Amino acid sequence: MSTIKDVAKKAGVSISTVSLVINGKGYVAPETREKIMSTIQELNYKPLHSARKLATKMTGNIGYIVWDVHFSEVEIFYSQIFLGMEYAARDSEHYILLTTVKEDFNPKTDLPRFLKYRDVDGVVLAGRVPHNLIKYLEDQNMPFVIVDYGIPGKVYNSIVIDNFNGAFQAIDQLIKSGKKKIGFVGGSFYHPSIKERYRGYKEALEAHGIGNIEYFNNYSFIKEEETSPEIGQNGINQLLKNNENLDAVFCCNDTTAIGVMNELKAQNKSIPKDIAVVGFDDITSSSFCSPALSTVRVPKLDIGKQAYKLITEIIYHPKETPQTRTISVEYIKRKSS
Amino acid sequence: MSTIKDVAKKAGVSISTVSLVINGKGYVAPETREKIMSTIQELNYKPLHSARKLATKMTGNIGYIVWDVHFSEVEIFYSQIFLGMEYAARDSEHYILLTTVKEDFNPKTDLPRFLKYRDVDGVVLAGRVPHNLIKYLEDQNMPFVIVDYGIPGKVYNSIVIDNFNGAFQAIDQLIKSGKKKIGFVGGSFYHPSIKERYRGYKEALEAHGIGNIEYFNNYSFIKEEETSPEIGQNGINQLLKNNENLDAVFCCNDTTAIGVMNELKAQNKSIPKDIAVVGFDDITSSSFCSPALSTVRVPKLDIGKQAYKLITEIIYHPKETPQTRTISVEYIKRKSS
DNA sequence: AAAATATATTAAAACGTTTCGATAAAACAA
DNA sequence: TTGTTTTATCGAAACGTTTTAATATATTTT
Structure with missing residues (x-):
């Protein structure tokens, strides 16, 4: 391996000059x-x-x-x-x-090694x-960016998904396709994204003059735990029990929606004729399941890109005030609606 | 941030001594x-x-x-x-x-940056x-370990899955549960794991005196492409067309099995009564789908651990001859068989 | 008692960069 | 012309470690 010294010698200049060229200074x-x-x-020199x-x-x-639960179990979203x-x-x-x-992270004992040793410029x-x-x-004054999360009352540098509008659009489309009794199945409101999706659901129904307090009471199933197909399964059963006329379900995410669809198929309901199902996220399996799941596409790769952009900006040019950047989403109509 | 110098001064010794202590030399x-x-x-010193x-x-x-296709699309296996x-x-x-x-990687242009700059000790x-x-x-003489892959005729340091025995066990169980006409649906034999699984399938049937050339001809569907639910869908249709008495399907992996199950459900076949389905890998969704998929569990976390162990061994104590370490697998019976 | 070896400590060199400050020539301004 | 600023280059210090070789003392062997 050649060093900057070799380059300097061969080019007949000093090390400093080579360094200046490399760094464009x-x-x-x-x-x-x-x-x-x-x-x-010529020397195929790479700075060490x-x-x-x-x-x-x-x-x-x-x-x-x-x-860890998000990485291992909730599909490939964060990957x-x-x-x-x-x-x-x-x-x-x-x-x-x-x-x-x-989840029960303890800064004293569970600190990621790269934080303990300050081996990162940002997080x-x-x-x-x-x-x-x-x-x-x-x-620690460590620059950081939060993606797809937030804490009420606090403002951080973050990349957020336009959950409200995504949900709003999805419901709007359902209504326009003739559905009237649209249920909501969701999980943990600890996650503000889900809260926002629920808000989009409600406001879209209100905008069409459909939703009111009683409606939302009857047609919402919200379980305060990590989302999973089971929640979908339980949720749809609950909703069906209380509402015979249910004709569509909007789920807080695709994982939940898959649970809903499995249960509906087990009960021999036709999707979307009897009951339409719509998810959120557009995870890989949503296009594979049958019928293919209508959902709101979240551009995951793009979110990653934006997160990288923001964290580097912060590292090199610390911001006075925190930035929040919103990523817009798109309703994808497939067979389930 | 304190340095080794600070530690030395405060402890009243030389830098060298501190270094010796840190490195246990x-x-x-x-x-x-x-x-x-x-x-x-006291100083909360961490070596830089x-x-x-x-x-x-x-x-x-x-x-x-x-x-990239494996990382993004084929579920969470390699993650x-x-x-x-x-x-x-x-x-x-x-x-x-x-x-x-x-896939069409070109070392001249597509080299990962950490290889280009030799920023890794091994791969x-x-x-x-x-x-x-x-x-x-x-x-480049860069130490490396291959996981879940191999090239015929070449031996590398690698971690492989015991695909043969996994498949053998699965088929053995199917036969013991009374199934006789067991199909195979599989994808690309470019991947030696799949080839091995097919071999396990055949030899298990032969061991029970069931399989022969004609049988394998009729009951195998192999498509030379990346595995996907579609392959499962096409595969099961093909097998059903040629064999009215088909009573079980062994799939080369869970992704394919999910496609098979979806198609069977669409055709109103009962799983496992009419046709049992068994997959391989035990990916997350296999326990979520309905009926829950019987499969061969591949201990992914453990494979990662073994890969890490092997690559570090190689980095610090280069081996004369390449090592192949086999990870054993376990048949998991769920509802689909 | 002398010689050899094991234990303990350290100064200094080395690793390969970036950057500060010095120096000097060239360009420009008065 | 002289003085100032811009352009160009470089020597040397600094970054925080590890490691080599030197030195000194303590212990063991002969």
Whole structure:
């Protein structure tokens, strides 16, 4: 492996000048620059990151933290966001270090190694994440961005999904296709996204003069736990028991919707003729299940890209006030509605 | 942030001695060691990785490469293996850098950045991966381990799944439960795992005196492409057309099995009464679908752990001859069989 | 008692960069 | 002309470790 020294010697200049060229800083005569560039090519020289990092006191790493349950079980949603970040970081100077944390995270004992050793320049937190972790990052003055989550009353640098409008659109479409008795099946409101989706559901119904307090009472099933197909299964049973005329269900996400569809199929209801089903997220399996699930597409790769962009902006140009960037979503009509 | 210098000064010893204590090398008097340890605690000193790496010429990183299609679309299989590695690496000295490559990978243009800059001490390749990438690693003398893949006629350091026995067991169970006409639905034999699963299927049938050439001809559907639910759908239709007496299907993996089940349900066949279905892998959705899918559980986290163990062994103690370590699997009976 | 070996500590070199400050030539302004 | 600013280059210090080789003392062997 050749070093900057080799390049300098071969090009007949000093180490400093080579460094200036590599980093595009200071004044370097055009011919000198050319000469150095071609020497770099010739020797196939690549700066050694550890040396560079030592000198600059940057780590060149960005941490990506996701709750372990979200990473392992709730499908591939947060992995796709990670991948979007990775794509964005590929041609730049960062590596993304992925790790998971437990729900009962304890900063004293469970700190990800890259935080303990300050081996990252910044951190992206994806989805519901322990609040004491956020606090830790604040205390440590570690730059961070929150993706698809938020804490009521607090404002952080974050990337959020336009959950309200996504839900609103979906319900609007259902109503326009003739559905009138539209149920909601959802999970944990700890997650503000789900709360927002419910708000979109309600306001769309109200906008069409359909929803009112009684309606929402009868047609909503909300269970305060992590979403899963089981919640969908229980939810649809509950709704059917209380409302014989139910003709559509809007689910807080695709995972739940799949549970709903399985249960409906088990009961020999026809989807969407008897009951239409709509999800949210557009996870991989939603287009595979049968009938293919109508849903609201969340552009996961793009979210990752935006998260990367924001965290790097913050690292290099600390913002005075926190930024919130909203990612818009799109209703995807498939066979289930 | 305190440095080794601060520790040395406060403990009243030289930098070298502190370094020896940190790395557990050389001779250090017990009292001195104690003193230094407590000083480290007091100052909350953490060695700076970039400095350490510069001195040792190690990067402290391990690359994890997976074909992009496998990462994004074929469920969470390879993400779980990654997570297993991450768990194993947590308390040690490595970070795992995850990246994906395209199928038509070109070493000249598509090289992952961590390879281009030699920012990893070793690499783990998961699943089907471009052969020219493997060649590149060999040429570069970069230590690597292949997980769940292999190239006929070549032997590499690798972690493989006991596909043969898994399939054998599954078929054995099906036969013992009274099934006689067992079909096989599978995808790309480019992937040796699938080939092995097919071999397990055949030999189990032969062992029971059931299978013969004609039988296998009639009851096998093999499509040379990436596995997907569609293959399952097409496969089961084909098998049903040619064999009215079909009473079970063994699928090369769960993704395919889900396609088979969906199609059977659409045709109002009862699972498992009319036709039993068995998959392979035990991906998350296999326990969620209805009826819950019987399958062969592949311990993904454990595979990741073993991969980490092997690559670190190779990095620190290069092996003369390549190691192949086999991970055993377990048949999981659920409702679909 | 002398020689050899094991234990303990350290100064200094090395790892490969970036960056600060110095120096000097070239361009411009008065 | 002289003085100032801009352009160009470089030597040397700094970043925080590990490691080598030197030195010194304590212990064991002969």
